[in-house]
Amino acid sequence: MLDFNKEDISDVLVRYNVAMEKTLTPDEAAEQLYPKDPLLKAVAVAIYDGEEDDVIEALDALLDCGKAPLSLIDQALLPGMAVVSELYDQGIIFLPNVMMSADAMLEGIEYCKTKTSEIPEAKGTVVCHVAEGDVHDIGKNIVAALLRADGFNVVDLGRDVPVNEVVAAIAEHKPVMATGTALMTTTMYAFKEINDKLVEKGIKVPFQCGGGAVNQEFVESYSLGIYGEEASDAAKAANYILKNGANIDKLRDEFHNH
Ligand code: B12
Structure with a gap:
């Protein structure tokens, strides 16, 4: 019986002029995706390696260059x-x-927050959560960090938050806006339930929802829903509400793609 190992086969393929697809190692694949700027790349490499200390060190190098935390x-x-x-x-x-x-990335966010004194007096409250059944909280943490950085008081309910708990917190804190994050197609339906319970109680708070699983069409299917694509849209929407009021149609005009 012929005993072909990988080298034997590639020799044969080369002899017959058949190109073999080279499989990249994870490190090589990562190398192709890193930012080009060496200081930004150092942060990306440290995150890829999961090395919290290296993330901090790389952030320090950027802070030393005068970047805002x-x-x-x-x-x-x-x-x-x-x-x-x-x-x-x-x-x-x-x-x-x-x-x-x-x-490692979340550690980096916490570090950036400790390095700033930019946080002004609270403009208003925003209640943030990750949908029931969903543990993906990185996006929500960024949303909350950017809202806080912009001067909002954030009531962060965490991840995998039961529908009734979200509704109760919104009733209690009377926020200018609520946010929801879902990364799974199975969990995002909790937003509709929250929406319906709020409407039942007569609470008309804009409810901005985002996360990998969510799209604008889905969010438009419930009456208080505003779609949020980027984490930074949360602070933009909350500021818009303070300035122009909480009209859902106007918010959709402003923040949805038409
Ligand atoms: C990290 C990760 C995990 C981590 C989560 C760690 C954590 N603390 O969050 C761990 C390892 C725990 C995990 C577990 C699981 N995961 Co996972 N995970 C991911 C991964 C790789 C990245 C998600 C992420 O953090 N992205 C980065 C953040 C920043 O993105 P984001 O949350 O979408 O947020 C951005 C925007 O959407 C926006 N945003 C988010 N929310 C909001 C809100 C507002 C108001 C606004 C304005 C904006 C906004 O802001 C952010 C940046 O701008 C994705 C794949 C992918 N490429 O997305 C899979 C993924 C989400 N996971 C998936 C799955 C299936 C699981 C598991 C079920 C796996 C398993 N078999 O156990 C479990 C889930 C358990 C559970 N019940 O939740 C699937 C979901 C499939 C689906 N569509 O339903 C994905 C898509 C992978 C895949 N391709 O299959 N996962």
Whole structure:
């Protein structure tokens, strides 16, 4: 019987002029996705490696260049995590790596928050949560961090939050806006339930929803829903409400793609 190992087969293919597709290692695949700027790349590499200390060190290098601490969430930490998400989507890395990277990134967000004194007096309250059954809280944490950075008081209910708990918190805190994050197509339906319970109680708070699973069409299917694509849209919407009021149609005009 012929004993073909990988080298034997590739030799044969080369001899017959058949190109073999080269499989990239995870490190090589990551290398192709990192930002080009060396300081931003250092943050991305540290997130990919899941090394919290290296994330802090790389952030310090950017802070030393005079970057505003909170701008680093959007400009350095998010692009770093995007590399990891992309590699996970492509099946190149697996959940344990993603969890380590997520923790390193969240540590980075906390660090950026400690480095700023920009936080002004609270403009108003926003209640944030991740949908019932869903543990994906990275996006929600960014939303909450950016809202706080913009001067809002954030009541962060956390992740996997039961529908009734969200409704009760909104009734209690009377926020200018509520936010929901869902990354799974199975969990996003909790937003509709929250919406209907709020309407039943006569609470007409704009309810901005986002996260990987959610799209504008889905969010428009319930009456208080405003779609949020980027984390930074939350602070934009909350500021818009303070200035122009909480009319849902106007908010959709302003924040939805037409
Ligand atoms: C990290 C991750 C995890 C981590 C989560 C860690 C954590 N603390 O969050 C861990 C490892 C725990 C995990 C577990 C699971 N995961 Co997962 N995970 C991911 C991954 C790789 C990245 C998600 C992420 O954090 N993205 C980065 C953040 C920043 O993005 P984001 O939340 O969407 O937020 C951005 C915007 O959407 C927006 N945004 C978010 N919310 C809001 C709200 C408002 C108001 C606004 C304005 C904007 C906004 O702001 C952010 C940046 O701008 C995705 C794949 C992917 N590429 O998305 C899979 C993914 C979400 N996971 C998936 C699955 C299936 C699971 C598991 C069920 C796996 C399993 N078999 O156990 C479990 C879920 C358990 C559960 N009950 O929730 C699927 C979901 C499929 C689906 N559509 O239903 C995905 C899409 C992977 C896939 N391709 O299959 N996961």
